Amino acid sequence: MVNSLWSRYFVKIRNPSEIHRNCVDGRSRKQSNTAVYQFPGGDLIFPVVSALASGSTLDYSYILKELKKLVSRNYSICLHRGNHRSVQRNLSDCGFADNLKLVIETLLNKQRDLMKRIDDDLARLILSRLNLEYNPDEYASAVKKLFSSAEKSLSFSKKKITQGEDLIRRLEKDFKGSIVVWDLIGEHKEKAVLLNLSSGTTFDTEKADLDDRQAFNFDLGRFAQMLEEFGLFIEEIKLQVMCAVFLYQAIEIVLVENKGKKSLALEIIY
Ligand SMILES: [Zn+2]
Numbered sequence: 405m406v407n408s409l410w411s412r413y414f415v416k417i418r419n420p421s422e423i424h425r426n427c428v429d430g431r432s433r434k435q436s437n438t439a440v441y442q443f444p445g446g447d448l449i450f451p452v453v454s455a456l457a458s459g460s461t462l463d464y465s466y467i468l469k470e471l472k473k474l475v476s477r478n479y480s481i482c483l484h485r486g487n488h489r490s491v492q493r494n495l496s497d498c499g500f501a502d503n504l505k506l507v508i509e510t511l512l513n514k515q516r517d518l519m520k521r522i523d524d525d526l527a528r529l530i531l532s533r534l535n536l537e538y539n540p541d542e543y544a545s546a547v548k549k550l551f552s553s554a555e556k557s558l559s560f561s562k563k564k565i566t567q568g569e570d571l572i573r574r575l576e577k578d579f580k581g582s583i584v585v586w587d588l589i590g591e592h593k594e595k596a597v598l599l600n601l602s603s604g605t606t607f608d609t610e611k612a613d614l615d616d617r618q619a620f621n622f623d624l625g626r627f628a629q630m631l632e633e634f635g636l637f638i639e640e641i642k643l644q645v646m647c648a649v650f651l652y653q654a655i656e657i658v659l660v661e662n663k664g665k666k667s668l669a670l671e672i673i674y
Pocket residue numbers: 427428429444445446484497498499500501
């Protein structure tokens with residue numbers, strides 16, 4: 405592992421297919437203290453990257469259709485709320501679900517900035533560690549394609565994006581019996597943005613929170629593995645993986661930097 409400061413909070417996952425997922429949020433869960441994989445917004449990341457990478461309209465029916473693919477593979481849909489939830493303000497307290505449109509707009513508006521943060525060397529490290537071959541020319545054209553598809557997707561979706569508490573509630577209703585909505589408790593005190601490239605480990609949020617070492621964590625290795633399980637072609641996996649990494653940074657901009665807080669360093673774990 406690259407960063408020893410955080411490595412002691414990474415634990416092995418024994419049975420990946422049976423385990424739930426949670427958001428990248430660093431707060432503790434009320435219902436469980438077993439470490440689970442972490443993706444942006446939990447499983448919400450799947451429909452979002454798939455729409456952006458393919459230039460599709462990200463409306464509620466698209467989200468539903470994409471999440472059904474997980475259920476058909478025996479996964480429960482995992483999302484979350486938090487203790488700052490406000491039904492009146494349409495806030496679930498999942499920063500990604502509540503700011504879905506803004507995060508996508510930020511991804512597009514900050515394209516240059518994001519490309520500097522995730523530069524070619526870092527992209528090479530990420531893709532090759534995930535056993536996804538990196539070729540500079542191919543990567544440059546894939547990223548170009550990704551941003552133009554994302555722009556198309558946003559222009560189709562602008563007035564149709566369901567987000568926040570409304571989105572969580574509708575999904576809860578439509579996936580009754582096969583959905584887990586975690587309740588996160590406490591305050592945000594994240595100190596870093598971790599990107600875990602290993603597919604067999606995750607960040608022990610509860611332990612880190614107890615030690616006052618909260619951090620955002622995204623298990624990109626497991627995310628890529630799930631895309632492979634879903635039968636996506638390698639080029640599509642690469643596109644969606646990079647889209648998820650850029651989105652993860654856009655989330656940090658919206659939830660940390662836009663709130664006047666100091667930007668958090670991105671730490672790669674493998
Ligand atoms: Zn969240």
